[in-house]
Amino acid sequence: MNVPKNTEPLKKHCENHEKCMQMIQAVLDGSATEQEIISFKANMGVCLPCIEGHDLQKSIKEALQQKIEKKCCPESTLSNIRQKLGIASALLVFAAVQITIFKVLLES
């Protein structure tokens, strides 16, 4: 990550790293609150463990998004679904016809 220029030396230890990492993750996930975004911006230029944690988390997220193979659903699965739905609707029509015939027979 591009660390903003800061005259103060970077903090080598983060007192609240667990909480900071949750905030950093929320920012990377696009689900951070406004307060978290403000804290994130204020913290990222001064805390080395947070900068490193951010970079590592970002690289893991990118690896998950880009490197893991995305499979296509087999054509046969889609065909089976369509076939089952076709059969199901045919059975419904058949049942409806039977009920109608039964009603007609009862009335006559």
Add this chain to the structure above:
Amino acid sequence: METITMTEERAEETNVSEETEIKVPRYSDSEKYVVFNTEFIPHIDSMYNFAFRLTNDEDDANDLVQDTYMKAFRFINSFQQGTNAKAWLFRILKNSFINDYRKKSKQPAKVDYQEVETTYNSESTDSETTTDLRTETVQDMIGDEVATALNSLPVDFRTVIILCDIEGFTYEEMAKILDIPIGTVRSRLHRARNLLKEKLRSYANTMGYKKAS
């Protein structure tokens, strides 16, 4: 030490389809097919990948996707066109997996949350993990190595990472899919990521990736 099979407990009370079925039909028969084809089918690859990552088996993934789409059609009247179809389908698939597939397993995956919390929620563990695993190491890894680490996580932790990092759902959407509060999504995701880092670090050490200088 308390061992909880949280997802199985939740599944009993969170079958989206049956809970939210609407009595008055929203769609005619022909409209149902239109909604099914235009709103549901475009997500079939994502659904298949989610199913495959949950089951680690192609046949089970196929069955799970088919079951999900059959349920989606059966309860299509509870789906409002134009709303988030992908999240709706993912929720059905997740519930089907818990209710139908995990019960079939001889050794259902249990997550000992207490142990996980103790082991992975301490600051020292987190610092150690992050210092040992380098950004460059992760960048050098191939997809299979990342996938192996992901697959080795307990299913509840694997699920939040798949939903967030691979499928790109927001915390709010994940909360709805998983039936848990947003705060729980955040904390579970954080723990899942600590676990994943630990797996990646172990794997990197085993494979002789360079350690941090």
